[in-house]
Amino acid sequence: MPDSCVDKQREYLLSKLYPELHKAIPAKAILTSIEELRVYECDAFTTMRQLPLLTVLPDSIDQVIHVMRCCYDLDIPVVARGAGTGLTAGSMPVENGVLLGMSKFTRIHDIDLHNRTALIEPGVRNKAVSDAVAPYNLYFAPDPSSQLACSVGGNVAENAGGVHCLKYGLTVHNILELDIVTAEGERVTIGAAALDAAGYDLMAILTGSEGLLGIVVAIRVKLLPKPASARVLLAAFSSIEDAGNAIAEIIGNGIIPAGLEMIDQTGICAIEELMHAGYPTEAAAVIICELDGSIEEVEEELGRVISILEQLNGFDIQVSDNEAESQRIWAARKAAFPALARLAPDNYIMDGTIPRRALAQVWKTINALAAEYDLLVVNVFHAGDGNMHPSILFDASCEDQHRRAEELGTRILELCVQVGGTISGEHGIGLEKINQMCLQFNDAELRQFHALKKAFDEKSLLNPGKQIPTLARCAEFNHMHVHRGEMPFPDLERF
Amino acid sequence: MSVSMEHLQLSLVEKVENAFQNQTPLAIKAGGSKRFYGRAVEGESLSLSSYRGIINYEPSELVITARAGTPLLEIEKVLAEQGQMLAFEPPSFSPDATLGGTIACGLSGPRRPYSGAVRDYVLGATIINGRGELLKFGGQVMKNVAGYDVSRLMTGAQGTLGVLLDISLMVVPKPAYEETLSLTADHAHMQQLLSELGRQPMPVSATALIDNQLHIRLSGAASGVLAAKQRIGGESLTDADLFWHQLNEHRHPFFTCSDPLWRVSLPPAAPAIPSHLLTNVLVEWGGAARWGFSVSSGKELREWVMEQGGHVTCFRNPNDISEVFNPLTPALFKLSQRLKHSFDPHQILNPGRLYDGI
Numbered sequence A: 001m002p003d004s005c006v007d008k009q010r011e012y013l014l015s016k017l018y019p020e021l022h023k024a025i026p027a028k029a030i031l032t033s034i035e036e037l038r039v040y041e042c043d044a045f046t047t048m049r050q051l052p053l054l055t056v057l058p059d060s061i062d063q064v065i066h067v068m069r070c071c072y073d074l075d076i077p078v079v080a081r082g083a084g085t086g087l088t089a090g091s092m093p094v095e096n097g098v099l100l101g102m103s104k105f106t107r108i109h110d111i112d113l114h115n116r117t118a119l120i121e122p123g124v125r126n127k128a129v130s131d132a133v134a135p136y137n138l139y140f141a142p143d144p145s146s147q148l149a150c151s152v153g154g155n156v157a158e159n160a161g162g163v164h165c166l167k168y169g170l171t172v173h174n175i176l177e178l179d180i181v182t183a184e185g186e187r188v189t190i191g192a193a194a195l196d197a198a199g200y201d202l203m204a205i206l207t208g209s210e211g212l213l214g215i216v217v218a219i220r221v222k223l224l225p226k227p228a229s230a231r232v233l234l235a236a237f238s239s240i241e242d243a244g245n246a247i248a249e250i251i252g253n254g255i256i257p258a259g260l261e262m263i264d265q266t267g268i269c270a271i272e273e274l275m276h277a278g279y280p281t282e283a284a285a286v287i288i289c290e291l292d293g294s295i296e297e298v299e300e301e302l303g304r305v306i307s308i309l310e311q312l313n314g315f316d317i318q319v320s321d322n323e324a325e326s327q328r329i330w331a332a333r334k335a336a337f338p339a340l341a342r343l344a345p346d347n348y349i350m351d352g353t354i355p356r357r358a359l360a361q362v363w364k365t366i367n368a369l370a371a372e373y374d375l376l377v378v379n380v381f382h383a384g385d386g387n388m389h390p391s392i393l394f395d396a397s398c399e400d401q402h403r404r405a406e407e408l409g410t411r412i413l414e415l416c417v418q419v420g421g422t423i424s425g426e427h428g429i430g431l432e433k434i435n436q437m438c439l440q441f442n443d444a445e446l447r448q449f450h451a452l453k454k455a456f457d458e459k460s461l462l463n464p465g466k467q468i469p470t471l472a473r474c475a476e477f478n479h480m481h482v483h484r485g486e487m488p489f490p491d492l493e494r495f
Numbered sequence B: 001m002s003v004s005m006e007h008l009q010l011s012l013v014e015k016v017e018n019a020f021q022n023q024t025p026l027a028i029k030a031g032g033s034k035r036f037y038g039r040a041v042e043g044e045s046l047s048l049s050s051y052r053g054i055i056n057y058e059p060s061e062l063v064i065t066a067r068a069g070t071p072l073l074e075i076e077k078v079l080a081e082q083g084q085m086l087a088f089e090p091p092s093f094s095p096d097a098t099l100g101g102t103i104a105c106g107l108s109g110p111r112r113p114y115s116g117a118v119r120d121y122v123l124g125a126t127i128i129n130g131r132g133e134l135l136k137f138g139g140q141v142m143k144n145v146a147g148y149d150v151s152r153l154m155t156g157a158q159g160t161l162g163v164l165l166d167i168s169l170m171v172v173p174k175p176a177y178e179e180t181l182s183l184t185a186d187h188a189h190m191q192q193l194l195s196e197l198g199r200q201p202m203p204v205s206a207t208a209l210i211d212n213q214l215h216i217r218l219s220g221a222a223s224g225v226l227a228a229k230q231r232i233g234g235e236s237l238t239d240a241d242l243f244w245h246q247l248n249e250h251r252h253p254f255f256t257c258s259d260p261l262w263r264v265s266l267p268p269a270a271p272a273i274p275s276h277l278l279t280n281v282l283v284e285w286g287g288a289a290r291w292g293f294s295v296s297s298g299k300e301l302r303e304w305v306m307e308q309g310g311h312v313t314c315f316r317n318p319n320d321i322s323e324v325f326n327p328l329t330p331a332l333f334k335l336s337q338r339l340k341h342s343f344d345p346h347q348i349l350n351p352g353r354l355y356d357g358i
C-alpha cells in the first residue's frame, strides 16, 4: 500500500477505536503519537520493528477487559507486552494492531507464607518477587539472566528458564494459578492455589503461549526456601570432549547440580577481558557447577564432583568459599552478553536444545559450519539441560554478513532438531524463529496448533502471525531452505 | 522401531481414522488398573496393551522414552537398576498398570509436593488425535518451548484429547538415603510444624497424618537427612518403604472401607475439613491432599472446598460414577469444550470420561 493509504487506514481505525477505549481508560494511558509509539516498536530483538496503531497502558483488570472487548468488536489485533526483553520479536506490535502494555501491573497482592505462594500482577519484575520474599528466607526459582528487567507475565508467556532450571524447573514448574482475559474479554481463572485443579491442565498450554491464547492478568507463583548452602565450582578442560564427558558423568552419578554451565574458549577470553574474573584463558572450555542444599549435603557432593572432574582431566579447579567468590564466578558468566558485544556490533543468539550426549558432536559441527560461513560463533550455554546458546557474531550493516548469519542460524537449529532436540529451549519463537518451526513440525502438527489457538481465540486477534507459522509459509520456507549449503539453481540471482 | 510395533502403530492410527470417519466412540484401554477412576465410557474398545516396550533410556540423559502399553512395573525396575526413579512416585493400583494410563490419569504419589507432579516430568509425547492423525509434540530434552506444550496437556486428560503412543519422561536419581520419622500430632500441630519446615531447606519428601500420627519422610544425602532428623525429632519408623508403598497404593488399612472414597485437593494450609463434611480424614502432601470416606452426595463438601480454593474428586465409588470430578466454572467449561473439539471434533476419544460432553 502507498504511504498515504496506510495513513488513511490508520486514521480510520483510530477514529473507530479511540473513542471506545476512552470510555473506560483515561487519555494519558492511550498513546497515539509516533514519537511515543517508537518506544514500543520492538523488543530486545531490535532488527525487527513495527509501529502499533496505538499503545494502551491499562492499570486494572477491568480496563484490560474493556480493551479486549473493544478490539474484539472492531476486529483489531492485540499484542501484549511485558518489559520488552524478549529475544524473538514476540511483543513486537503487528501492523494496525493495539499494543497492550502491562507495565502498570506491578503490585504484589499477597505473600502467603504458610502456603509458600505469592499472588502478583504480571508486570512485576522477576527479581522483585525474590526481593520481596527474601526477608522470609524464600525466593522465586526461575532466574533468567534478564531477571532485573523482565516481567513475570513475560516469563509465563515464554516459559522462561534460567541457570538454575535443571534442578528447580522452568516457569511452568513454578506457578500454580493464572487469571487470564480471553480475546473475547472474558476473565477466566486457571490452575488453583491447591497443587492441582479439576479438568484439563490449561496451565501447561498457557505457559509458553507467547500471548497468543490469553492476556495474563494475575499469577500465583510458588516460593521455595533458600538453600542453606551454595558452592560454585569452576573447572577448565583442554578439549570439548572432556568437558562434555564431565557433564554427563556428574549427572550419571546421581548428582543434580543447581546450575551447570559451559563456556568455550572465545567466550572465556571475551568474558575475561571484560570482567577479570580469573577464568583460565588457555582452556578449550570451562564448566561452572553450582551445588546447593543443606551444608552437609553440599560438602558431600562437592567432594564427589571434584573427584569426577579430576578423573576426566579437569584442571585449575576453583571452589568458592564464600558468597563473594560465588558472585564473582556467576557475575562473569552473566556478563557474557556485554562481553560478546565488544567483539562484534551484532549478536544473533540461538537457543536450540539438544540431548546432552550430542554435545561435543554438535559443538564441533557448529564450529565447522561457522568456518564454512566465515563467521565467529561463541558458545556460552546451559550445558546441564542441553540448552545451547551459540552466539553468531556479525555486522548487520554488512548485508552479506547479515544474510550469512541468518542462514548459519537456520543450519544450527536444523542440526539441533536432527540430533533429537528442539529449536528453542527458553527464548520462544515469536516472529524471529517462525520459519524454523517448519523444521520441527509437520503440517498435521501445525494444523493442530492452529486449531488449539482457535479454541481460545476464534478470530485470531491475539498476537497474530507469531509463534505458529501458516502452512503456506512453511511450504515456501521449505522450498527456499537450502540443504547442506547446496543452492538450488546456483546460477540464478538471489533476491 | 521394531517391525511389529511399527505395524501396530499403523493399525492403531487406522482404527482411530476409521472411527473418525464413522463417528464411532472409542474407549481407550490398556492395563485396566484405573477402570474404577473417572466416568464410565461407552465405546468400541481400543486396546494399547500390546503397544509396549522401552524405546530409549540413557541414564546420563535423565530421560526415558517408552510406549504407552509398557507396564509401569517394568519401567520402575529398569530405572531402579540404574539407581533412578520416577520423581512423582505414581500409584499403580495393580501390577497391570501401564505408562500410558499413568500419564493419562495424571496421578502422583507421596513425593508430589516436594518433587513435582506427573505433568512436571513429561517432556514429549506421540499421540493420535481424534482425526486419526499421528502427531509428535515436545521431545526428549528438558527445555522446549517450540509451540504449545501439548504433551504436558495430555497429562490428566484421560485420553479425551488424544491416544497416547510414545511418552518421554524426565527421571531423577534415587535419593542416597531415606528415613521416616513418626510423631504424635493433630491437624493444627501438623500444619504449624510443616509450615515452619517448609520455609527452611529441609529434605522432606513425603508427609502423612493418620489417626494423630504424623509421618515425615526425609530423603537425600545421608548427612543432610540425619541433620534434619535431629532437628525434627520423633521416632524412626521401621518398614517405612512398605508404609509409603501401601499408602500410595491404597492398601493401607485406612482404605479398607467400601463407602465412596473422596479425594480433596486444597491449598496445604487450608483449615481442617469440618467433621460434619468428612470424618476420619487422612492428610497427605503437607495438607494439600486429603482422603475420606462418605456416603453423602458430596455437594456440601464441594461447596466448602471450593471456597478454600480447592476441588473434590469422587475417587472411587462402587455405586455411582456419574459425577466424579469437580464441576468447572461456566467460562472454564466452555473453554475446555472448545479445546476438546480442537483435538477431537467428533468426540470419539473416551467421550464423557471427564464431564458430560468432554
Ligand SMILES: Cc1cc2nc3c(=O)[nH]c(=O)nc-3n(C[C@H](O)[C@H](O)[C@H](O)COP(=O)(O)OP(=O)(O)OC[C@H]3O[C@@H](n4cnc5c(N)ncnc54)[C@H](O)[C@@H]3O)c2cc1C
Pocket (backbone or CB within 6 Å): A043, A044, A079, A080, A081, A082, A083, A084, A085, A086, A087, A090, A091, A102, A122, A143, A144, A145, A146, A149, A150, A151, A152, A153, A154, A155, A156, A157, A158, A159, A160, A161, A162, A163, A210, A211, A212, A214, A215, A216, A217, A337, A426, A427, A463
Ligand atoms: C540480556 C538478556 C538475557 C536473557 N536471558 C534469558 C534467560 O536466561 N532465560 C530466558 O528464558 N530468557 C532470557 N531472556 C529473554 C527474555 O528476558 C524472556 O523471554 C522474558 O521472559 C521476557 O519477559 P518480558 O517481560 O520482557 O516480555 P516481553 O518481551 O514484553 O514479551 C514476551 C512475550 O510475552 C508476551 N506477554 C508479555 N506479557 C504478557 C501478558 N501479561 N499476558 C500475555 N502475554 C504476555 C508478549 O506478547 C510476547 O509474546 C533474556 C533476554 C535478554 C535481553
